[in-house]
């Protein structure tokens with residue numbers, strides 16, 4: 657695992673590419689296609705952020721499984737032209753009382769950064785939503801910065817709730833919006849909330865949150881944002897906000 661500064665170029669800080677370890681790809685062929693998608697799309701650094709959540713809790717066995725799967729992904733990447741630099745990370749669902757919640761948040765830091773990717777709101781399973789604000793505090797107290805994934809999904813269940821994203825920003829969390837949400841793949845309520853967050857300047861990062869072939873190419877969402885907000889979109893892709901403070 658490298659701790660070197662991240663390379664210049666587009667950074668995708670949230671993607672599921674390890675075969676058979678979570679709800680991402682299930683076969684090596686799918687992983688390979690997703691690497692090719694990211695490479696073709698111009699991603700230069702790709703964080704592989706496997707789930708630690710209700711469905712896939714941390715254990716020593718899971719840790720071994722993820723490490724082995726990441727080694728296999730590195731082997732696949734060696735065959736992909738212009739493959740992004742791959743870094744192994746986690747998307748941590750903040751569930752109070754669990755081993756991963758109580759662990760030093762530095763354990764879950766994205767390599768080469770001072771950020772921890774915190775699984776954000778969702779429609780299902782939702783069990784960890786109540787822990788998000790507490791875990792944000794925990795990450796900040798450890799001297800790290802929380803990146804909260806897909807805050808726009810709050811609109812699945814609480815359309816019009818502006819307080820949640822505001823509370824996250826006030827605490828000092830970075831907000832990461834999914835490319836699919838901006839492109840409308842998660843439905844109109846989530847799409848509208850993603851754009852509301854963007855228009856109000858609350859978004860720090862755009863990531864693919866890719867789970868399957870076709871989702872790891874950032875060019876479509878970049879085109880969409882160029883048309884919508886022009887140059888202001890560039891820093892959402894370049895990893896500027898991930899550079900260690």
Ligand SMILES: [Fe+2]
Nearest residue numbers: 670672747865
């Ligand atoms: Fe994810």
